[in-house]
Amino acid sequence: MNALLQTGGLFWVTSRAAGTAALVLASLAVGIGLLSSSRGGGGRIAELRPLHEALSLATLAALAVHGLSLLGDQYVGYTPVEITVPFASSYQPFWTGLGVTAFWGLAALGLAYYQRARIGPARWRTMHRFTAVFWLLGIVHALGMGTDRGAPWFLLMVGVTAVPALLLLLWRILEPAQPPPGRAPRRRAIDYS
Amino acid sequence: MTPEAERRRRIALARLAERARRISLIRRSVVAGAAATFVLAWGLALGNQLAHGTKTHPGESTTTTGEQDTAASGVESESSEGVVVPVNPAPTTVAPVTPAPAPAPAPAPLTTSQS
Numbered sequence: 001m002n003a004l005l006q007t008g009g010l011f012w013v014t015s016r017a018a019g020t021a022a023l024v025l026a027s028l029a030v031g032i033g034l035l036s037s038s039r040g041g042g043g044r045i046a047e048l049r050p051l052h053e054a055l056s057l058a059t060l061a062a063l064a065v066h067g068l069s070l071l072g073d074q075y076v077g078y079t080p081v082e083i084t085v086p087f088a089s090s091y092q093p094f095w096t097g098l099g100v101t102a103f104w105g106l107a108a109l110g111l112a113y114y115q116r117a118r119i120g121p122a123r124w125r126t127m128h129r130f131t132a133v134f135w136l137l138g139i140v141h142a143l144g145m146g147t148d149r150g151a152p153w154f155l156l157m158v159g160v161t162a163v164p165a166l167l168l169l170l171w172r173i174l175e176p177a178q179p180p181p182g183r184a185p186r187r188r189a190i191d192y193s
Numbered sequence: 194m195t196p197e198a199e200r201r202r203r204i205a206l207a208r209l210a211e212r213a214r215r216i217s218l219i220r221r222s223v224v225a226g227a228a229a230t231f232v233l234a235w236g237l238a239l240g241n242q243l244a245h246g247t248k249t250h251p252g253e254s255t256t257t258t259g260e261q262d263t264a265a266s267g268v269e270s271e272s273s274e275g276v277v278v279p280v281n282p283a284p285t286t287v288a289p290v291t292p293a294p295a296p297a298p299a300p301a302p303l304t305t306s307q308s
């Protein structure tokens with residue numbers, strides 16, 4: 001334990017834990033988000049949306065801890081630039097870059113919710129769909145360079161939350177197009193004259 | 194305001210309060226769940242770290258100094274003091290080993306006493 005304290009190893013452990021928590025929370029947020037906007041979840045939207053929002057904010061907080069705690073670790077020695085600029089890291093630049101890109105994408109698209117009126121609901125909804133892409137980038141980042149990627153507990157925690165969200169995402173992509181929930185399909189006026 | 198309108202207003206306010214309470218409960222539950230997930234992951238990661246005695250590095254295997262004989266070539270390891278030391282690369286070529294001659298049978302002891 002002293003060794004961990006001396007080398008900043010506890011920061012490394014903290015970063016791993018925060019990354020795992022972020023992945024679990026993001027997977028839950030994506031799953032709940034997909035459920036809340038699907039036909040099946042139509043009756044529970046009022047309760048699912050605050051849950052989706054809270055999970056999304058918790059994900060961003062966990063990601064902030066994940067990145068910031070890396071600065072305290074002396075083993076890899078990340079710099080602020082390396083953890084904020086995609087592909088600027090000297091250590092595993094590709095996988096780290098994917099993680100940084102995923103963070104900025106999730107942060108930008110998630111926080112855009114609070115600028116929805118300015119962006120416009122339709123444009124915001126189109127933008128918000130790309131959140132899943134950055135979530136997938138985060139999963140690839142974790143499986144590509146995560147220290148715990150082979151640990152059974154990590155695979156269990158992520159698998160239990162990410163696989164259902166992935167299935168929901170596939171279902172959403174494959175299901176036929178439909179109007180947004182809670183809005184009746186617009187009927188065109190028929191001119192009988 | 195008519196009594197009917199007043200009644201509707203009270204119902205609406207009660208519903209809003211109920212919704213706010215429900216949302217507050219959801220947020221608190223998410224914060225608690227996120228904290229629990231983090232603590233669980235932290236404990237598991239720390240346990241993993243201590244169990245393997247390594248400063249695990251993605252994509253690499255590391256060993257303690259006591260295991261250096263079996264370590265892969267070129268990896269870094271952490272000593273029992275926590276200092277990361279490079280493991281000397283193992284030779285990539287193996288010299289042919291000639292079988293040692295069988296030892297000659299030892300002569301029979303002259304005495305049977307054992308000291």
